[in-house]
Amino acid sequence: MMMEAATTGVPEVPRKPGRPRGFDRDIALHAALLVFWKHGFDGTSYADLTAATGMSKPTLYATFGDKVNLFREAVVAYSALTSQAYENALSRPTAREAVEACLRLARGLNPEPGEPIVCFLVQGALTGSADTQELRSELTALRQQATEQLRARLKRAQREGDLPKTVDAAVLAEYFASLATGLSVQAAGGATPAHLNQIVEMVMAQWPSER
Amino acid sequence: MMMEAATTGVPEVPRKPGRPRGFDRDIALHAALLVFWKHGFDGTSYADLTAATGMSKPTLYATFGDKVNLFREAVVAYSALTSQAYENALSRPTAREAVEACLRLARGLNPEPGEPIVCFLVQGALTGSADTQELRSELTALRQQATEQLRARLKRAQREGDLPKTVDAAVLAEYFASLATGLSVQAAGGATPAHLNQIVEMVMAQWPSER
DNA sequence: CACGAGTTTTACCGATCGGTAGGAAAATGC
């Protein structure tokens, strides 16, 4: 672990010869992530990336490889950020609590200044040039994975008697995944956190019960 | 109205001097709409547009103006296509029927080959270069308008005793708009029409009633 | 102070971008 020196950010570990690196790789990657998330792959130029990261084009290239590779690393970083919270939500004691916690992860409910509202795996995947089709389908695959995790959680709840066996877990998982996404998109379109929180409460009030 | 000649598509109206136009404006605009809808503004190049419309760059420019203007006309054409169906859905006799009809307009429930699944006003608006921010917010405004129309329909149902007055029409409208969008995005991510239709039935089974 | 190592910067690259001027083509009218 590094400790910052007073004025130059030079790490205190013994220094190898050579010019010291002038950036933090993780901070730069996070800055690039925010740009790709907001603007998409095609809507992001190297001018945007250099402005956001403080790194020149050759330095970005030397550190992260080409633009596609940088985008892929940004997606991995995004998944690392969000999957911990998502798995925490899924691990709540009951299915109902797990689902509500997942819905409440939607950024429209608690907007974070400076960050886009709609999930990067959604808005980064929906449109793009023909060249980026394969890249964008990688994002879609990660979303499908998240829906599958939710489905598996609901199946476990059924085995544990925490959710009626009459419920189709796959359909319910698709329903809640749809809703989570839709709430974010509506938030991006101006829906208020108050309204979105009321929707979550309304939906949770209708939790499937035995009958 | 034009009748096609046998081999050249020449209209039968009296002809002015000059080279006959070699395209149909509405057909070309529809082709451009499909490209912008699938790829977004930044992901679409003039190479894509000329391939899709069969028109060269100078001809596109002479007919539709610059790329931004063509995109705007594509959005207008899209709205013309979809708003009739949407208003038909909203004009069903009961609020419940109206809402169900709106949800069933989501393309994921009945996919159309060759067309994107997610609403153009959603996926065309979510990401893009900084230059296109204003353009994309025009799409968002049209979506907000659609949600407002749904809210107004629900308010009317309350006045007519067709929906309990205890229900918050704005929240319910946001809920169904969220769900419609989310269903399309899940469909674009691989969710089956069967699952999505089951979600609509499940949701409609929980229609708010007096209590 | 010179050298070596690692990093950054400058200048440049070919390709593609959106857009346009002027010539060519295709029609009608005399």
Next chain:
DNA sequence: GCATTTTCCTACCGATCGGTAAAACTCGTG
């Protein structure tokens, strides 16, 4: 057959794109 009109095409434009080679810079070491 030629002039006029309207439309289309070719070739070109400046700007920006993603990417790179080589020089310059910044450090530590002897």
